[in-house]
Amino acid sequence: MSQTKVVAVGAGYFSQFHFDGWSRIEDVDFAAICDLDCDKAADAAKQFGVKNSYSDFAEMLDAEKPDAVDIITRPDSHLELTRLAVERGIAVICQKPLAPTFAQSKQLVQLSIDAQVPLMVHENFRFQPWYREIKRMLDDHVVGSRLHTISFRCRTGDGWAADAYLARQPYFRTMPRLLIFETGVHFIDTFRFLGGEIDGVYASLRKLNPDIAGEDAAIVMFDFADGGQALWDANRYNEPNVDDPRYT
Amino acid sequence: MSQTKVVAVGAGYFSQFHFDGWSRIEDVDFAAICDLDCDKAADAAKQFGVKNSYSDFAEMLDAEKPDAVDIITRPDSHLELTRLAVERGIAVICQKPLAPTFAQSKQLVQLSIDAQVPLMVHENFRFQPWYREIKRMLDDHVVGSRLHTISFRCRTGDGWAADAYLARQPYFRTMPRLLIFETGVHFIDTFRFLGGEIDGVYASLRKLNPDIAGEDAAIVMFDFADGGQALWDANRYNEPNVDDPRYT
Structure with missing residues (x-):
């Protein structure tokens, strides 16, 4: 089976549910976890059987060359992280809320449109x-x-x-x-x-x-x-x- | 026992509950019912054992000289009926809503203040x-x-x-x-x-x-x-x- 290669950034409280989900999807190769705190990234990688961990987001993207990245960080970091991903042609799934302001949210969406890269908001209640x-x-x-x-x-x-x-x-x-x-x-x-x-x-x-x-x-x-x-x-x-x- | 003499005006749908109530209070002499439709007034009087019925409100007040009148009519009639009662020194209990407008409601209240006659709004939910x-x-x-x-x-x-x-x-x-x-x-x-x-x-x-x-x-x-x-x-x-x- 052809697998989609996925990496994730952010290893805070809610990331455990994402990591568990990615780990259980057969046609996903859940390849790496990044967090500014390299110990948290490494611990999460170990817990969910993920090969690599990083503390630098751009470094992870360049090293792993994933198909998609799951952004599981606070809203004020989403714009910059999305920019780094889409300029490399990497699809983004991003936590809600998208950004701290409506203007910044529109900017974020425009980035993915300009780069012609898929952008999804992680909205799960529905x-x-x-x-x-x-x-x-x-x-x-x-x-x-x-x-x-x-x-x-x-x-x-x-x-x-x-x-x-x-x-x-x-x-x-x-x-x-x-x-x-x-x-x-x-x-x-x-x-x-x-x-x-x-x-x-x-x-x-x-x-x-x-x-x-x-x-x-x-x-x-x-x-x-x-x-x-x-x-x-x-x-x-x-x-x-x-x-x-x-x-x- | 000294009884309070009460009369009522309005014999529409809700009046039956008022009439039943007045009839059951021992220290009330429920003396007369008025309605523009004299048949409705007479029928209600008969049903609740009330002595007299009228189709003219002022005539009822002058003939009966009650202590209080229960106004059970539509809001747009409340101001005029209250005026006729309080200028005779008769206490008023009046259905909600008090009047069609806030201005008219204030006017109605002022009438009772000026006449130094008790005014009650019939508000029962509480x-x-x-x-x-x-x-x-x-x-x-x-x-x-x-x-x-x-x-x-x-x-x-x-x-x-x-x-x-x-x-x-x-x-x-x-x-x-x-x-x-x-x-x-x-x-x-x-x-x-x-x-x-x-x-x-x-x-x-x-x-x-x-x-x-x-x-x-x-x-x-x-x-x-x-x-x-x-x-x-x-x-x-x-x-x-x-x-x-x-x-x-």
Whole structure:
């Protein structure tokens, strides 16, 4: 079988799920992992049976000459990493959110268009089986012939006090924009999957946890182009008024 | 026992619940019912064991000299009926919504202040036992020490197609403003009961049923003065895509 050669950059908390996925795809040769911290890259490579590890991204691309690279880093690094990949003709799959600003996101997309190299955003919620089932039921008109309103209520419960977001994603605490930028993008994409294009939005954001920089509660209304509406009611703050808050 | 003498004006669909209530209060002498339609007034009086019926409001007040009058008519009549009562020194309990506009509502309140006569708005939702229980649980901090978000979802399901709101409240079909004005006021009052003063609001209204004049779907966000939020997600439209839509 002809294999697609894939490398990855970023060995933080979420990368383990990507690495596990790539390792299990038979027609992928998952060849190398890069991280600025060379020990983290080496440890991950060892754990997932990956041959090589690097701490320099360009060096990895030049040495490995992969078909595709999986960018699993923070948003502010995506533009530069994508540039380095597409100028070498290497396809990119990139974590959400694409970039810190809309202007930078458009710039990133333009890079791949100019280089005629495939670019994919790693947006996974719409592939979760429950959303596929909702979509199937809507398409089959199981609950009626048109969508009036669809609501998601989001209570992750991991955002409490000074220990918010735990050891696993502590940088959430200092992100200037948190709830919509980091989490809400998943739901916005899922709403678009289920209800079509969005042509109106109203958002009300709050910061409930005084120990973080960004917002952790939001109510957002979306207008679909076809007249339906969506509602996202989200709160990541779990008030620490019990001895042992349940970790999620 | 000294009894309070009460009369009522308006013998439409909802008046039966008022008449039944007044009839069951021992220290009330429920003395007369008035309606522009004298037959309706007479029928209601007979049904609830009320001595007298009238088709002229001022005539009833002058003949009966009641302590209080219950105004159970449509909003656009409330100002004039209240004027006729308070200028005779008669206390008023008036159906919600108080008047068609905020300006007229303020005028109505001012009339009772100027006449130094009690005025009550007949707002009943906050007295329903489930809301009393929610209030008790909030006050006792059963679910935490502060209110972040409280949501009500409203699906009355009686607003379908040309038969919307049934024979019992058919005038709903032609009201230029329906869902917030007629129904939402109950929930707004209940939110204020549960969460305190509201100092911000955003509303998105839709008309789903093409056969009516006003709006029948809404999503409304409320900001409480203390930082909490409320959400009212309401839809009175029941699409007639089944043979026998269940009447509510």
